[in-house]
Amino acid sequence: MIEIKDLVKTYNENTIPVHALNHVNLEIKEGEFTAVVGPSGCGKTTFLNILGGLDKPTSGNIFIDGTNLHDRSSSDMITYRRDNIGFVFQDYSLMPVLTAEENVEFIMELQGRSKKDRKARSQELLKAVGIADKGNQFPTKLSGGQQQRVAVARALASKPKLILADEPTANLDSKATSDLLDIMRHLNEKENITFVIATHDQRVMDRAKRVIQFDDGKIIDAK
């Protein structure tokens, strides 16, 4: 369970302040599949970055399973993020010099898991996202949809309970979007992984269990 309490993020506090998040309150339950939507500049990415511990709020708190997310030193936060939160980005953000399999293995290497263990898990994950045969390919040899599947497999590597995705379908065609959403919904239902997805994409909203609407740094609807 994620509890977001009076979250404020103000950029450029000392010059011309930008109120990216303006007193946001929200609860996200385990196993939700939630789309965060709203016009460009309304605060979606800022919200995701703070929820994922990539950025700090100006004020307010986020409690994940009762623990204050930002009450950690920066090194503890790096470890917490690595072990508990998966990230998927619009541009896939794969490492071009690593194969698909090595991209998925990378976090496990940082976790100190054995080569054998890493390889088995990365193969299992690439299979789960439907590209078991692409493990030895470099990202430039894969389509956008395939690269995004590698990114999802990578996000799953440390068995996170929460996956944050920022515009994951923005560069994908209809078929790749539909396939990716099938994979994410399946993971959500089978593994009870919570998904929070910032998006402009109606296809994502149509598949979401919940849609949270932002406008100008505030939540205006959270059905």
Ligand SMILES: Nc1ncnc2c1ncn2[C@@H]1O[C@H](COP(=O)(O)OP(=O)(O)OP(=O)(O)O)[C@@H](O)[C@H]1O
């Ligand atoms: N690092 C930053 N410094 C200053 N202002 C910022 C910074 N990042 C975002 N902003 C501002 O904060 C507001 C919210 O931006 P954010 O990127 O969170 O919106 P968004 O809803 O994700 O937009 P989009 O849909 O275009 O990606 C915008 O006014 C933006 O210009």
